[in-house]
Structure formats: C-alpha cells, structure tokens
Amino acid sequence: MAEVLITGANGEIGHSLIHFLAEEGRYQVVGCDLREPTPALRRLCSHFYVGNILDQGLVDEIHQNHCFDKVFHLAGLLSSSGEKNPYLAHEVNVNGSMNIMKLAQEDANRRHKPVVFMFTSSIAVYGLQGDPNPDRALKEHENVLPTTMYGINKHYIECLGDYFGVRDKSMEEQRMVNLDFRCLRFPGIISAESMPSGGTSDFGPEMLHAAAQGKSYKCFVKPEAKLPFMVMQDAVKALLDLSRADMSKLTRSVYNVNGFSVSAETIRRRILADFAQADLGYEVVPFRQKIIDSWPRDLDDSAARNDWGWRPDYAFEKAFDDLLIPSVRRRYSGD
Numbered sequence: 001m002a003e004v005l006i007t008g009a010n011g012e013i014g015h016s017l018i019h020f021l022a023e024e025g026r027y028q029v030v031g032c033d034l035r036e037p038t039p040a041l042r043r044l045c046s047h048f049y050v051g052n053i054l055d056q057g058l059v060d061e062i063h064q065n066h067c068f069d070k071v072f073h074l075a076g077l078l079s080s081s082g083e084k085n086p087y088l089a090h091e092v093n094v095n096g097s098m099n100i101m102k103l104a105q106e107d108a109n110r111r112h113k114p115v116v117f118m119f120t121s122s123i124a125v126y127g128l129q130g131d132p133n134p135d136r137a138l139k140e141h142e143n144v145l146p147t148t149m150y151g152i153n154k155h156y157i158e159c160l161g162d163y164f165g166v167r168d169k170s171m172e173e174q175r176m177v178n179l180d181f182r183c184l185r186f187p188g189i190i191s192a193e194s195m196p197s198g199g200t201s202d203f204g205p206e207m208l209h210a211a212a213q214g215k216s217y218k219c220f221v222k223p224e225a226k227l228p229f230m231v232m233q234d235a236v237k238a239l240l241d242l243s244r245a246d247m248s249k250l251t252r253s254v255y256n257v258n259g260f261s262v263s264a265e266t267i268r269r270r271i272l273a274d275f276a277q278a279d280l281g282y283e284v285v286p287f288r289q290k291i292i293d294s295w296p297r298d299l300d301d302s303a304a305r306n307d308w309g310w311r312p313d314y315a316f317e318k319a320f321d322d323l324l325i326p327s328v329r330r331r332y333s334g335d
C-alpha cells in the first residue's frame with residue numbers, strides 16, 4: 001500500500017486529515033509531530049514519530065524506514081506564535097520545511113517519479129498596506145506583501161516549491177528537480193472538534209468553543225475585523241482534492257481557497273443566536289489587530305474552481321446551522 005507522510009499530524013488539520021485518509025483505507029499513514037498523539041490517533045497511523053522536524057537524526061530515521069508517494073507537510077508555528085518568537089518560527093517554518101522537502105526529493109529519486117508535496121500556506125502572504133481598495137477579493141498574484149514572520153516564511157516556501165517543483169520545467173531540468181509541489185493558501189479555519197492555538201484567525205473558533213462551554217470570552221480584534229474563513233471539513237476536502245488532481249489540469253502550484261468572508265461581529269451574533277446567554281465581548285490586542293489589518297478581507301479562488309473543480313460545501317449559514325453549532329453542542333454536552 002502507498003505510504004503518505006503527515007508532518008504536524010497531531011495538530012488541528014493533521015487530526016482531521018488522518019481520519020479522512022484512514023477511513024478511505026488507500027494509504028499507510030505515517031505521522032510525525034513534536035507532541036505525543038492520543039492512542040486513538042496513533043491507531044490510525046501505521047507509524048507515528050514523536051520528534052522535531054529540525055532533528056536530522058529523526059528525518060533520516062523516517063527516510064530509512066519509508067518511501068512516500070505523498071507528503072502533507074503541516075508542521076509549523078502559526079502567525080501569532082511566530083510574531084512572539086520570530087527566530088523559532090523561521091527555524092521551523094523554513095529550515096524544517098527544507099528538511100521535509102529534501103526527504104521527499106530523495107524519495108522521488110528512489111521511485112524515479114515526482115512525489116506529491118502538499119504545503120499549507122496562508123492568507124498571511126498577502127499585505128493590504130496602502131491598498132486603496134482593501135475590500136476586494138485578492139487573486140493569487142495580487143498584494144503578495146507579507147508583514148509577519150509567518151507570512152514571509154510561507155511565501156518563501158511557496159517560492160522554493162516552484163524552484164524544486166517539476167511544473168514548467170523541461171525534461172532535462174525535471175531530472176534535477178522532482179517535487180510535484182502543490183500548495184493551498186488557507187483562510188482562517190473553524191473546527192468544532194478541535195481548538196486552535198497560536199493563529200490570528202483563532203478568535204472565530206475561540207468564540208464558538210467558549211460560548212458552548214459557558215465561558216466568557218474577549219475577542220482580540222475589533223468587531224468590524226473581516227477575514228475569509230472555512231470549516232475544517234472543507235479545508236481537508238481541499239487538501240485531498242488538490243493532492244489527487246490531474247497534474248495536466250493545474251495551471252499553477254499555489255491556489256487560494258475560500259469558504260466565506262465575515263466580520264468578527266457577524267460570527268459573534270451568529271453564535272449568540274444559539275447561545276443567547278454567552279458572554280462574548282471585545283478586548284483588542286494591538287499586535288494581533290495589526291496582523292488582521294494587513295490580511296485580505298476576501299479571497300478570489302476562481303483558479304482552484306476552474307482548474308480542479310474546487311467548491312466549498314459550507315457557506316456561512318450552512319456551516320453554523322448544520323455543522324458547527326450541532327457539533328460543538330455535542331462536544332461539550334458529552335453526548
């Protein structure tokens with residue numbers, strides 16, 4: 001059976017992705033994360049390596065024991081954590097990513113076939129500073145002006161993906177570069193099943209989880225702060241769909257994907273419609289508000305729609321009515 005590597009497997013996206021891949025049963029899933037997985041998560045993987053992607057010994061051990069068809073490289077430090085510790089963010093997000101890209105290239109050489117390398121980039125690669133029309137939906141090539149260490153790291157790996165990737169290369173060049181690099185620029189992701197940590201879009205899911213637990217919560221950005229979001233189910237669908245897309249249909253290596261664009265206040269009001277007693281207020285954290293101010297308010301994902309048929313399953317109302325509110329209620333009521 002083909003082997004797939006998931007780095008950052010114990011994170012929010014990793015958890016969900018492993019469940020989908022395991023249910024499908026087409027792959028042996030190899031996980032890697034700094035943090036020990038739960039026994040339930042470990043059971044879904046053929047192997048799980050607890051360790052640091054900066055540790056060359058660990059990367060060599062994984063390389064000796066496996067040969068991957070696909071890699072989902074999710075390990076990283078998120079935007080707010082990255083601003084608090086930019087040197088560590090650079091180490092993990094750039095040098096760690098290089099280590100995993102090199103491992104995938106060596107597997108491609110062993111297999112004489114490119115390895116599909118899925119990378120999760122972010123809207124943090126964009127910068128709205130000085131933009132006279134900040135409300136428009138940005139296309140992939142517009143306003144690529146990252147302001148955070150996280151955004152700079154993500155954009156650099158996107159560039160390396162093109163450098164090492166087989167796209168637009170001659171047969172001669174393809175002998176030297178052998179990654180089938182595919183990248184999604186994700187908006188903020190909302191999940192009822194897991195809690196985010198260290199991201200700047202976390203106020204959305206944090207309001208939801210706090211309300212369902214009856215805890216008071218102070219949103220760290222202004223009510224009017226608007227961002228693109230999607231639910232975790234759509235994020236995993238996008239990762240799987242792009243990883244399986246016919247290479248000849250892909251006109252680029254980096255794709256925007258979007259679910260819905262809403263303000264913090266719109267999310268707060270929707271949550272209050274179901275949790276009327278919830279104590280959801282605001283206490284703006286200036287460094288996090290500054291990050292949000294630089295990020296796009298909407299994303300144009302028409303390239304993904306045209307090239308590989310991307311369609312989110314959940315628009316704003318459906319996401320909350322059918323998925324997030326019922327799931328978060330179940331999670332905290334113990335049903």
Ligand SMILES: NC(=O)c1ccc[n+]([C@@H]2O[C@H](COP(=O)([O-])OP(=O)(O)OC[C@H]3O[C@@H](n4cnc5c(N)ncnc54)[C@H](O)[C@@H]3O)[C@@H](O)[C@H]2O)c1
Pocket residue numbers: 007008009010011012013014032033034035051052053054073074075076077078092096120121122123185186187188189190196197198199201
């Ligand atoms: N969640 C979002 O809203 C969002 C949006 C855009 C992009 N992304 C990207 O998607 C990826 C996964 O995000 P997530 O939400 O699951 O984040 P997460 O923080 O929940 O998961 C990241 C995982 O990486 C692991 N990790 C960190 N440093 C490591 C290291 N040095 N070695 C091994 N493992 C390490 C962490 O332990 C964690 O389990 C990240 O690269 C993130 O930048 C996430």
